[in-house]
Structure formats: C-alpha cells, structure tokens
Amino acid sequence: MATEPAVRPLVELKNVNKHFGALHVLQNINLEVTKGEVVVVIGPSGSGKSTLCRAINRLETIDTGEILIDGKRLPSEGKGLAALRADVGMVFQSFNLFAHKSILENVTLGPVKVKKMKPDAAKDLAMGLLERVGVANQAQKLPAQLSGGQQQRVAIARALAMKPKVMLFDEPTSALDPEMINEVLDTMVELAREGMTMIVITHEMGFARKAADRVIFMADGQIVEQATPEEFFTNPRSERAKDFLGKILEH
C-alpha cells in the first residue's frame, strides 16, 4: 500500500458517454470516488443515475470514455470482467436474490464458486454476515418466504460476502413498503460508518444527511451539481436542483 499514491480514486469515470438510441443518457460524465467515501446520487427519473450505477460494473456498456476501479480499467468481457465485478458489490432495486436457492446459499454461492472458498468457511462467513444484517434466523428459507426488507438485507449480505472494494446501491429502498425502508437504511448507515466505499442511488434524504459525504445531483444525463448533503439540501445552486427539491420536499 505504501507504494500507492494515497489520493488515487477508487472509482473513476472519465468522459463517459452512453446513448440509448437517440437518447444521450450519460453525457460526458466525470466522477471520482475515493476510498471510504459515501456518495449519494439523486435526480429525477430518466436522469441517467441508474445507468451510471449499472455502468460502473458494466451491466450497461458505455459508448466512449473510461471507467477505472482501483486504478484498473474495466475490462469489456471475459474472466477479467468477472473478477472485477467480484470487487464491486451491487444491490438492486428488486433484490434479485436467487429464487431457487436458500438464503444461506445465496450468500455462500459467490465465495464458493467465484473465490473458491471452502464451503465450511463460506458458511461461517455467510452466517456472520446474515447475523450482521439481522436475518440469520431465516438462513434456511427461500427468498420468497422473506419480506422485502429482509430480502434486501440478504442482498446486502450477499454482496458483502465477496469482500467488495466498493458497493453500488441502485435505488435499494424504492421497491419496499414504507415500514421496511428503515431496516434497510439502518444496515446501510452502519456499513457507511464502518468505512465502506458506497455509491447510492436513492431519494432518501434522511440517509443522505446521515451517511453521505457528498451528494451528486443528476439531470438529463449530466452531473448538474455536487455538494455536501447539508449544503445541497439547504442551499442548492442550480435551478434544476431547486426545482427537483421543491417537488420532493413539498410533502
């Protein structure tokens, strides 16, 4: 580590562009996230924030530009890409737990099949993580038997089991019933406190205020504004951000 420059960003996007047909969904995006930083990305729907998140582990391809994870360029396919994805944890809006596998198997699958960990060791690791997110007593059940909030916490445990360098959250609470949002956010806040590097797409202002180091506001495929949460929510500079915050804070 001593030989590494201390300031090298963990995630780096340089001049990233992407089109969906005629729609220029990511417009010359430049973004750096340093180790341990928690970045919240907000913006109206269709602003490209989800695409940005998915591009970082190449679930979406990009047209031009560069994405670097820990200084390494994201490979376009093959084993290199798979290995890099293992370093980038991803939590989806719709949980996407493996429907035919038990909760425990969901968490052990990555360590055993990708990291070639011994099944016993993977089980210990998984049970520890399930304990941490508060669903260890559900380990033998199937995903469909759990509530949405529990499933999402399992999804977080599944991502953590790969010991990722950075965690991506793509609207992790948007598909949840209101009473389950907090249990997931609490898990995420805890993760942030422990020093995990996180990029979180969310509209949860409470989470942004509590855990984020930086808020990024996206609109129409561009990063319009970056600021600390306090600054952004109390004193947004751009008209787009003012307009957006006006709409979501009204109620």
Next chain:
Amino acid sequence: MDRFLSLFQDYDILGAFWANIQLTFWAALGSFVLGTILALMRISPVPSFQWVGASYVNIFRNTPLTIIIVFGVLGLYSQLQVQLNENFNLNFFMLAIVGLTVYHAAFVCEAIRSGVNTVPLGQAEAARAIGLSFFPAAWLIILPQALRGAVAPLGNVLIALTKNSTVATAGSVAETSGLMRTMLEFNGDIALLIFLIFAVGFVIIVIPIGLATTWLSKKLAVAR
C-alpha cells in the same frame, strides 16, 4: 375375446411396446442433453455459438422425422458405412435412437429457451454482479430455474417423442407400428380391434407422462 387373447399369444405385442419405451427412454435422455447444450449456445453471448444453435434448431426442427430416420439407415449405414453395433438389429436400434435424438433435441432446446424466458433478467444480472461468468451463471442460476419453468413444454416434447418413436419402423426397427402392420395383413377381419389395441396401448403410456409433468411443473415452480 378368444381372438383378442390369441393375438397376444401369436404376436409379441408387449415386446413391441417395450421396444418403443426403450427407444423413447434413450432418445429422451440424449435429446435432453443435446437440447440443453443447444439452449446454452443459443443464450450465450458468443455470436458464433448462437448461430450454430439457431441453425441446428432450424434445420432439424423443419426436417420430417421420417427423412432423418431413413437417412440413418440408407445414408449413415448403407452409404457411409457407419456401424454403431456389431449386432445387426441393435445397430438399427441405435441408429434410430440417434435419429430420434437429433430431431427432438431441437424441440428440447426451444422448450428450455421458453423456460429461460420465465427467469427474470435480474437473476442473470445478480449472478454477473457477484462475479460469475457466463457458463457458471447459466449453469448455477439460469438453467435450474429455466428447467423448472420448462417442465410443461418438455413434457409435451416427451409425449411427442413417445409417439414419434413409431417412426423407427422406417429405420428397420421392430416396434409397434411395424408389428401392427404385420398383424393387420394377417388379421384384416379384426382390423378395428388391432388399431384399438395399439391406440389404447399408447394412451396408457402417455397419460401418466402428462399427469407427471403437470404435477411436477406445479411442485417445482419457483416461488417469486
């Protein structure tokens, strides 16, 4: 009634059905394996694999089974001297299994692909996100769920295969349809009874397959 019983004494009807069951069993096994490989090729991200899988399906699904079976005997055996077994009859039997396999594999492939469509895209994305590359993701996450979703269409293929196994007669295999023709030649006066025996025989074999697949598709359905 006497005639009915004597038919069973004079002709090995059960043995003929047994031949069809054996043909069906081995061809089912073979076409399931080949069909799974083809389905993997068709859903793979590699264009040349996709092309091979799609071409296979389009060629064999659109070729009449009779032509494939006859090709086994006249093309593979007579012309190309392909011999799968020293034993004359067993050789034709195996060639028929190969013919049935290559034909039905195309249908198995498409049945499995319809099962793949029941698996939400998010499952594949989650598999890729934890670092699984295409093959392990397909093998561990997509196929197991796809097969559960494909039980009913696979059952239909199996039913079709059971009945299509009678085409093996065109490949010089002794089985029910060949036996039926022989019986009809010598017992034309009770033709209807003979037809009935074979029809009922197949119904008895096929109905449990239908019931089993319906039951299995419910039991194995993936809860979401």
